[in-house]
Amino acid sequence: xxxxxxxxxxxxxxxxxxxxxxxxxxxxxxxxxxxxxxxxxxxxxxxxxxxxxxxxxxxxxxxxxxxxxxxxxxxxxxxxxxxxxxxxxxxxxxxxxxxxxxxxxxxxxxxxxxxxxxxxxxxxxxxxxxxxxxxxxxxxxxxxxxxxxxxxxxxxxxxxxxxxxxxxxxxxxxxxxxxxxxxxxxxxxxxxxxxxxxxxxxxxxxxxxxxxxxxxxxxxxxxxxxxxxxxxxx
Numbered sequence: 001x002x003x004x005x006x007x008x009x010x011x012x013x014x015x016x017x018x019x020x021x022x023x024x025x026x027x028x029x030x031x032x033x034x035x036x037x038x039x040x041x042x043x044x045x046x047x048x049x050x051x052x053x054x055x056x057x058x059x060x061x062x063x064x065x066x067x068x069x070x071x072x073x074x075x076x077x078x079x080x081x082x083x084x085x086x087x088x089x090x091x092x093x094x095x096x097x098x099x100x101x102x103x104x105x106x107x108x109x110x111x112x113x114x115x116x117x118x119x120x121x122x123x124x125x126x127x128x129x130x131x132x133x134x135x136x137x138x139x140x141x142x143x144x145x146x147x148x149x150x151x152x153x154x155x156x157x158x159x160x161x162x163x164x165x166x167x168x169x170x171x172x173x174x175x176x177x178x179x180x181x182x183x184x185x186x187x188x189x190x191x192x193x194x195x196x197x198x199x200x201x202x203x204x205x206x207x208x209x210x211x212x213x214x215x216x217x218x219x220x221x222x223x224x225x226x227x228x229x230x231x232x233x234x
Contacts (some may be wrong), residue, residue, distance in 0.1 A: 005022050005024055005112055006023040007021065024114070027098075027107065027108075031097050031098055031109070034097070035093070035094065035097075065089075069089045069092065070082075073085045077225045077226065077228055077232070078232070080229075080232045080233070081134070081229060084130070087126075091119065095221065099174075099213030100210050100213040100214065102213070108178050113171060113172070113175045116170075116171040116172075116174045119171070120174075120220075123170060124164075124167040126228050127166065130229075134232040135233075144159075145158070145159055174216050174219075181209065181212055185208060185209075
């Protein structure tokens with residue numbers, strides 16, 4: 001069975017550089033467009049919000065989501081890196097939509113490792129940034145390892161490998177879970193008898209596309225936040 005990603009076109013930048021317009025890229029553009037439209041809507045409506053009045057409607061929803069996520073962030077990373085909360089809130093919202101969009105019958109973009117690895121790479125960069133910014137000496141000491149017996153290169157290499165393993169593990173965890181659900185649903189539709197295709201797919205879609213999708217978005221985001229918080233703390 002072919003689970004390859006569809007390619008709808010290509011753009012030749014140079015003789016050696018070609019950008020392929022894939023299914024993952026198109027769906028990601030659609031999700032980004034939806035988030036931009038939502039951001040514009042919230043921005044326009046927020047002009048009429050009065051902080052002195054009881055919130056209602058969209059204002060109530062946005063305040064609930066932001067305050068709830070801020071609580072999760074503070075519990076996982078602390079106040080020192082709270083300025084990174086807006087990025088991780090956006091990441092969490094994006095992953096929920098990207099993971100669960102398969103319920104509409106399209107391929108989730110996070111079922112493509114070329115989508116999950118850049119997201120994990122950004123988390124990796126933020127981890128190193130928070131360590132260098134908030135505790136540069138401690139960050140360097142952590143990389144060098146225990147210096148009781150002097151500098152031992154093997155400890156330094158192991159610590160560096162441990163840091164570089166974080167984005168790889170994060171990206172493969174998200175990619176593997178979403179792709180696994182996609183493969184199982186595809187096998188069900190193609191191989192299962194017709195009698196099992198009447199009600200069973202709806203139950204499995206609710207599990208693989210919604211429950212697992214939201215759970216994996218939460219796990220990816222919280223682990224990234226925890227790594228950032230640990231990197232910033234002594």
